[in-house]
Each structure stands twice: as C-alpha cells, then as structure tokens.
Amino acid sequence: MEFLNFVLILIAGYLVFQKPEKERLAFRLLVLSVLLMVGLFSMATRTGLLPGVNY
Amino acid sequence: MTRNAIYSILTLAVLLLSIVPVGTAVFLLGFVAGDSPCVMCWEQRTGMVLVALTGLFVLRYGPRPKYLGLSVLLGAWGIFMGIRHTGMHAARDVGQGFSLEILGAHTYTWALFIFWVCTVTMGVLLMMLKEGETLARPRTLRAIERLAFVVFLVVVAGNIVQAFASTGPPPYMGQSDPVRFSFSSKNWVWSLEEWSPAPVSLRGRWAIEKPGVSNLSADPAAGPLASLPELPIREQRTLTLPLRGSITDLAYEQVTNRFLVTTQSGVYITDGSLGRIAKYTVVDPGYSIDLGQFAGATFLERKIVMAVGENKSYVVLRENDKADADKNFRFFLDSFDKFDEVSRSRLGTVRARMMYTMSLAFDPATKSIYTVTVPNARVKRLVVSRFDRRDLTLSEEFMPALGEESGLRLAGDKRSLDEYYVTGATIDGGRLYAISAAFSTLLTIDLVTHTVVAAHAIPGLSRPVGLTIKGDDLYIVGDSGVLAVVARPDASAHPATTAAAPGTGK
Numbered sequence: 001m002e003f004l005n006f007v008l009i010l011i012a013g014y015l016v017f018q019k020p021e022k023e024r025l026a027f028r029l030l031v032l033s034v035l036l037m038v039g040l041f042s043m044a045t046r047t048g049l050l051p052g053v054n055y
Numbered sequence: 056m057t058r059n060a061i062y063s064i065l066t067l068a069v070l071l072l073s074i075v076p077v078g079t080a081v082f083l084l085g086f087v088a089g090d091s092p093c094v095m096c097w098e099q100r101t102g103m104v105l106v107a108l109t110g111l112f113v114l115r116y117g118p119r120p121k122y123l124g125l126s127v128l129l130g131a132w133g134i135f136m137g138i139r140h141t142g143m144h145a146a147r148d149v150g151q152g153f154s155l156e157i158l159g160a161h162t163y164t165w166a167l168f169i170f171w172v173c174t175v176t177m178g179v180l181l182m183m184l185k186e187g188e189t190l191a192r193p194r195t196l197r198a199i200e201r202l203a204f205v206v207f208l209v210v211v212a213g214n215i216v217q218a219f220a221s222t223g224p225p226p227y228m229g230q231s232d233p234v235r236f237s238f239s240s241k242n243w244v245w246s247l248e249e250w251s252p253a254p255v256s257l258r259g260r261w262a263i264e265k266p267g268v269s270n271l272s273a274d275p276a277a278g279p280l281a282s283l284p285e286l287p288i289r290e291q292r293t294l295t296l297p298l299r300g301s302i303t304d305l306a307y308e309q310v311t312n313r314f315l316v317t318t319q320s321g322v323y324i325t326d327g328s329l330g331r332i333a334k335y336t337v338v339d340p341g342y343s344i345d346l347g348q349f350a351g352a353t354f355l356e357r358k359i360v361m362a363v364g365e366n367k368s369y370v371v372l373r374e375n376d377k378a379d380a381d382k383n384f385r386f387f388l389d390s391f392d393k394f395d396e397v398s399r400s401r402l403g404t405v406r407a408r409m410m411y412t413m414s415l416a417f418d419p420a421t422k423s424i425y426t427v428t429v430p431n432a433r434v435k436r437l438v439v440s441r442f443d444r445r446d447l448t449l450s451e452e453f454m455p456a457l458g459e460e461s462g463l464r465l466a467g468d469k470r471s472l473d474e475y476y477v478t479g480a481t482i483d484g485g486r487l488y489a490i491s492a493a494f495s496t497l498l499t500i501d502l503v504t505h506t507v508v509a510a511h512a513i514p515g516l517s518r519p520v521g522l523t524i525k526g527d528d529l530y531i532v533g534d535s536g537v538l539a540v541v542a543r544p545d546a547s548a549h550p551a552t553t554a555a556a557p558g559t560g561k
Contacts, residue, residue, distance in 0.1 A: 001228040002097045003218040009104055010211045016108075016115050017204040020193035023116060030112070034105055034129065040228060041098035041136055044249055048259020051135075051142035055261055 001040055008033045061183050062114060062200070068176055069110040069203045073210045076169050077103050080162070081213040090155050091221045091236045094229030094249060095140045099166040102133040104214070106173050107207055114200050117190030123181060130174030137167025226250065266350070266365050266411040266429045268492040268518040268534060271476055275512030278494030279470035280463055283512040286497060286529075290540040291515075294329055294532070299337055299389070304362075304415065304479060305521030305532045308354040314523070316532075317352040317362050320388065322372060324360070327525075329538065334374065337389035344368050344399050350520075351415025351426065351480070355444065359397065365411045367404065367426065369447070371397040398447075402426065406452040407438040413520065414480035416487060418502070423450065427477040427489055435473045439487065439500065455498075458506035472498075472507065479522030479531065486545075490522040490531055497529070499544065511544050 012029035015022045042049065077100055084090040092100060109126040116122070140163040144152050152161035160168075196204070221236055222229045223245030230246045237243065256262055275283060294302070300318030307314050312327035323335040340346040347364035355361050358374040372394040380391035387394070402424075410428040417424050422444040428436060441451040455472060457463050465471070476493035486508070487500040495516040499509035517533040524530070524543065531539045 001225050002101065002222045003215060004225045005101055006104070006211055006215045006218050009101075009108060010208060010215060013108055013111060013204065013208050013211060016111055017196075017201075017208070020115055023193070027112070027121070030105070030108060030125070033101070033108075034125070037098050037101045037105065038132065041095065041139075044094040044098070044229070044231075045139055046255045047253050048256055048261070050257050050259075051138045052259055052261060053138075053142040053145060055258060 001036065005033055005036050005040075008036070058188070059197075061180060062194075062197075065110055065113060065180060066200050066203045068173075068180075069107045069114070070206055072103055072107045072110075072169075072173065073203070073207045076100075076165065077107070077214070078206075078210045081210065081217050084155060084162075085217045085236050086213070086238075088155070089235040089237070091217075091233040092229065093154070093231055093233055095136065096154075096163060096166070097218070097222065097229040099133065099136050099140065099163065099170075100214070102129055102136060103166070103169060103173070104207075104211060105129050106133065106170075111204060111207060114196065114203070115193050117194060118181075118184055118188050120189075123177070126177050127174065130170055130177060133170030134167060134174065137163065137170055141167050222246075260409065260433060263409060263411070263431045263433055266413050266431070266476075268413075268476070268478055268520060271493040271518075273492070273495045273516060273518075275495050275514060278491075278496050278512075279465055279467075279472060279474045280496065280510050281466040283463075283496065283510050284544075286511040286513045286541045286544060288513065288515050288539045288541055289528075290538075292538055294536040294538055296323065296325060296329065296332055296536075298323060298536075301534045302532050302536055303349050303413075303520050303534070304352040305523050305530060306353045306360075306481070307523040307525045307530065309525075310357075315352050315354055315360055316521075317349040319348040320346070322349075322352065322360060322362055322394070324374070334376070334393040335390050336372070336387045336394045338362070338370055338372075338396075339386060339388050340364070342385055342399075344401065346370060346399070350411070350413040350478075352521075353415050353417040353424070355417055355424075361415065361417070361424070363402065363412065363415045363426065365413060367402040367407075367412055368400070369402060369415075370399045373397050400447065402440070402442055402447065403449055404438070404440050404452065405449065406436065406454065407440045409434045410436065410438065413476075413478040413492075414489065414522075416480040416482045417444070418482040418485075420485070425480060425482065425487060427480050427487075429476050429478070430473055435471075437471075437473045437475055437477070439502075439505075441502075453505040455500050455505055455507050458501065458504065458508040461506070461508050461510075463507060463510055478520045481523045481529075483524050488522060488524070488529065488543075490516075490519050492516075492519050495519070497541075497544070509544060513539070513541060515539070 012026045015026040112122045227245040304317045314325045316323040321337045347366040349362045350365040352362040363369040378392045383391040386396040407428045412426040424442040428438040443450045475491035477489040478492040479490040489498045497511045520534045521532040
C-alpha cells in the first residue's frame with residue numbers, strides 16, 4: 001500500500017510541476033494520499049491508537 | 056520581507072525536507088545500509104513527503120488557504136505519529152531502541168523532531184504572508200524552484216522502488232518487523248500481517264483495570280492449590296473506628312502495641328485493641344505525586360510509617376504531635392498537626408511492572424520493604440518485589456514457586472499461583488505471609504528460597520484487604536471493617552523470632 005501511495009504522490013507532484021492546469025486533480029490525489037497515510041498508520045496502531053505511554 | 060524571499064525560504068524548506076530526512080532515509084540508509092522502514096516509519100516518511108508536496112503546491116499556486124491548512128494538519132498528524140512511535144520505546148534503557156540510530160537518536164525520534172520543525176516553519180511562513188497574497192493563476196517557477204520539484208520527484212521515485220521491494224504492491228503493506236532492504240527479489244518479503252484481525256483499543260497495553268476485591272471468588276476450593284489445610288477463624292468482629300473511607304490495610308507494632316490502619320487516603324494509628332484512634336491524618340493524594348488510593352501500610356522505624364498506593368507510589372510520614380499545621384496544609388486534607396511528611400515518591404519495578412499492588416510489608420531484619428502484585432486482565436503474574444529501605448529502590452524481584460517439601464500441588468495443569476490476588480502481606484522470621492482475597496488463601500513464602508512453603512484455606516473471610524501479625528495470631532481485616540483472627544499456622548516453628556522481633560515490622 002505504501003508503494004501505491006508513493007505512486008499517487010509522484011503523479012500529484014508531476015502534475016503540479018508539468019501540468020499546473022490540472023490543479024484540482026493534483027489536489028485530489030494529495031488528499032487521497034493523506035487519507036491513505038492516516039488510514040494505514042491507524043490500521044497499524046489499532047491495538048493502541050493513542051501513544052503507548054503511562055497515562 | 057518580499058514575496059520572492061518567502062518563496063525562496065519555502066523552496067529551501069522543501070529541498071531540506073526532501074534531501075535530509077527522506078532522501079537520506081531512502082538512498083543512504085535504505086539502498087546503501089540496507090535499512091528497511093517498519094510500517095509506522097513508512098507512514099511517517101510519507102507524512103514528510105506530503106508536507107514537502109504541499110510546499111510545492113504553494114510554490115506553484117500561491118498560499119491558498121487549503122494548502123496552508125493541509126500543511127498544518129499534516130504537521131500536527133506527523134507529531135502525533137512521532138509521539139505514538141517514540142512512546143513504544145521511550146521507557147527503555149539508554150541506547151536501546153528500534154532499528155537505526157542517527158546522532159544518538161533512533162530514527163522515529165527524529166521524525167517527531169522533524170514534524171515539529173515543519174509545523175514551526177509553517178507557522179513562521181504564515182506570519183510573513185500579507186493580505187491578498189493568493190494568486191489567480193499558477194506561478195512561473197524560478198530555477199531553484201524547478202530544482203526543488205526535480206529533487207522531490209527523484210526522492211519519491213526512490214521511495215517507490217524501496218516501497219515495492221520492501222512492502223510490495225497492494226494489498227501488501229508495511230510490516231512491524233521488516234527484513235533488511237535488498238535489490239534482489241529473492242530476498243523480498245511481502246506481508247499481509249497488518250490485515251489480520253486484531254482488537255481495537257485506545258490505550259492498548261496501558262489500559263489496565265484498577266484493582267479491587269469485589270468480584271473475586273472467595274471459595275478456597277476453587278483456587279489453584281488442591282486440598283489445602285484449613286485455618287479456622289478464631290475470633291471475628293466488626294471494627295467501629297470512625298474512619299474516613301473503608302479500610303485498605305492493617306499493620307501492627309509490637310513495641311508500642313499499636314495498629315496502623317489505612318483507608319483510601321487516611322492514615323490512622325490506633326491502640327492495641329483496634330478500639331480507639333490515637334492519631335490520624337488524611338493525606339492529600341493529589342499533591343505532587345499521585346498516590347492513588349492507599350493499598351498497603353507498614354510501620355518502619357520508630358515513629359515512621361509508610362503507606363503505598365495501588366500504583367506503587369508511596370508516602371513516608373513521621374509522627375509528630377507538635378507538627379506545624381500551617382506548614383502541613385499542602386500535604387494533608389485533615390488533621391494537620393500529628394504527622395510530618397518525610398518523603399513521597401514511587402516504587403519502581405521490573406517484573407511487577409504493569410501490575411498494581413494491594414500490599415506492603417517491612418522486614419526489620421533485612422531493612423527491606425516488600426510489595427506483592429495483583430493480576431489484571433493483561434498481566435497475570437505473582438511477583439514479590441523487595442526494596443532497600445535506605446533508598447527505596449528495587450533490590451530483588453521473584454516469582455514464587457511451590458516448595459518441593461511443602462506437599463502442595465496445583466489443582467490442574469493449567470492452574471497457577473499467578474491466580475492468587477494478594478491484598479495483604481506481613482513478614483516474620485524470614486517468611487512473608489500473604490493473604491489472597493481470591494480463594495481466601497494464606498500463602499507462606501520463604502524469602503530466601505523464594506518458594507511457597509505452606510498454604511492454608513481460611514473459609515469465611517470477607518473480602519480481606521489487610522494482614523498483620525500480633526503475637527501468635529494473624530489479624531486479617533476486610534474492606535467492610537470485619538476483623539478475623541486466626542492462629543499463625545507455624546507459630547511454634549518461630550517462637551524465637553516472634554519474641555525477638557524488634558517491634559517495628561508489620
């Protein structure tokens with residue numbers, strides 16, 4: 001899934017660099033990538049969502 | 056500051072972020088050193104790349120609010136990820152950690168720092184913006200800005216290569232314990248371990264229930280030890296002391312013929328019949344160190360008493376009938392002029408970590424303080440911890456085993472001494488007597504051999520929370536104030552130690 005996420009980021013970065021008129025698509029890819037990152041991190045830490053320190 | 060100067064700072068920030076943490080991680084640590092990120096490291100690295108990408112959006116389209124807002128959100132989320140990851144290893148010993156160390160700090164701690172720097176940088180840049188800075192059309196990039204784009208895309212391309220080798224195509228994803236990076240496909244390990252079912256929890260292993268005796272089985276026959284001899288209750292009565300709260304422990308001082316009784320926050324010294332309170336105080340459990348609720352108490356040296364909370368935080372008090380009430384306002388909630396606070400701190404444990412305690416005992420012969428754990432839903436271990444009286448630091452811990460010559464045996468293959476729920480303890484003659492509220496059982500533990508040398512069922516006990524020795528008797532008190540007196544099971548074996556006890560033990 002990390003591979004997919006970096007591909008999305010590469011496409012978004014390329015669009016902003018070479019196809020700036022595709023701003024809306026690039027931003028959607030950016031948001032999708034952010035959500036994917038948050039989702040993957042939350043999934044990986046679901047057995048203890050909060051930082052594992054003494055509460 | 057001119058607009059171009061702000062864009063130049065932003066460009067440098069993007070370059071720095073792309074090259075130093077992310078570029079170094081993928082090209083040097085990954086491709087050269089063979090380091091492979093764990094699943095959390097991957098997301099933290101992705102977060103840094105996304106912060107850099109939002110910077111590129113601003114370089115191209117100007118400071119639109121949605122880009123600035125998203126960059127702040129990414130910085131905040133990155134700090135959270137950094138704390139979550141660092142927290143897993145924060146309490147380890149010096150130098151210990153997970154994977155690589157850079158400049159004396161492991162990589163995940165650097166992630167926390169980097170996201171913090173990113174967030175601060177974004178705040179500073181936001182403050183530099185002037186009203187009406189948003190642009191109607193994309194900017195034409197300067198050379199250094201184009202360089203930032205190229206560097207960013209190269210770094211992302213490198214990550215694509217490493218992510219494909221280390222984590223694989225979807226649905227494969229990062230792993231908790233990744234194998235080292237390799238360009239050879241025969242060494243690639245793609246895993247779906249993170250997709251396997253697992254319980255969802257907020258605090259994870261730190262979500263441990265507070266101890267209590269209300270839901271424990273009192274039936275000795277249901278306990279882990281089979282066919283125990285019984286100790287009959289010789290005398291039983293309800294204490295009528297005017298206490299603030301319910302009783303949590305009991306101790307006895309032979310020299311002065313006095314008892315020490317604790318409630319949730321109260322410390323009471325009574326006469327030798329437990330009929331009258333001689334002096335008391337109520338400790339403020341929330342002043343400075345959180346004491347929780349007192350779960351154990353003992354006499355130490357002359358006129359010195361100690362009470363420990365269930366969380367192994369403690370307070371040491373000195374009796375003083377001329378105590379300065381005004382000075383003691385900060386320490387106590389009531390009766391300010393009978394005690395002085397000597398110290399308040401925490402008992403640190405290793406084997407007993409992540410478990411609460413409900414007992415405290417003092418051995419005057421070895422100047423040692425003992426606690427015994429109570430099991431919880433996550434950690435079930437019977438651990439005896441010894442602390443040196445001089446510095447109240449952990450000196451020894453052990454998990455008692457059944458003594459070979461005790462004649463004791465477990466009731467089944469899956470039964471364990473860890474099932475006992477020790478709520479009161481006392482020491483005499485090198486033996487620790489521990490009363491378990493679960494299964495109403497008295498354990499006798501040899502402190503030299505670390506073995507349970509005897510165990511007795513005491514039918515009829517009502518939620519015991521405290522235990523002490525007076526003469527040849529064991530005094531066991533329940534949380535409802537019911538006092539049960541039983542004969543010491545091995546009193547005849549230790550007549551000398553009982554008589555010669557210096558009188559300061561519990």
